[in-house]
Amino acid sequence: MIMRNVLTGLAAFVVTFAIAHFVVLNALPGKIMSKVRDGMMERGLPVNAWQMTPRTSPENQAVVRPAPDLAYAICLVDLSEGPVELTASAWPDYGSLSVFSASTDNVYAGSLDARVADTPDVRHVIVAMEGQDVGNADGADIVRVNKPDAFALIRRLAPSQDAYEAAKDLVPGSQCGPL
DSSP states (O other): OHHHHHHHHHHHHHHHHHHHHHIIIIIHHHHHHHHHHHHHHHTTOOBSSOEEOOOOOTTTOSSSOOOTTEEEEEEEEEOTTSOEEEEEEOBSSSEEEEEEETTSOEEEEEEOBTTSTTOOSEEEEEEEETTOOOOOOTTOEEEEESSSEEEEEEEEEOOSHHHHHHHHHHGGGSEEEEO
């Protein structure tokens, strides 16, 4: 009788743990990303277009504080109409282009640091959902995601206002739009 009670309690614990594990690892990240994306859209961030963020300061970052030495450009990616093409120019110091899926997973990270060997002058990435035709990728990196919502982030080391302005000047020449 005691053994059966122990086994029943252990089984209940395992089932509860498995459910909690599923929720935390599968459902919660998507909810977080959806809330963040909705907030960005409410603040006027366009879809499928690079948008430079203001230089980081305590006044404009209420929750998580990104590194104040980095210049950020973000693009909300919508794949519901087809693949999206991303381009970003190399930077003379640290720089990166990242793509995050709807579940907050970092599904792509490419260097924009011109000091690193094999960093192209312009990083070219195509983001598509599984099954979407990307045509002739022409040497682009292909990133596949499961859901139509994603976002891309460019980070460039810009510790001064002049460096931030130089990074900002590269954004209009970058692409984040339908393939």
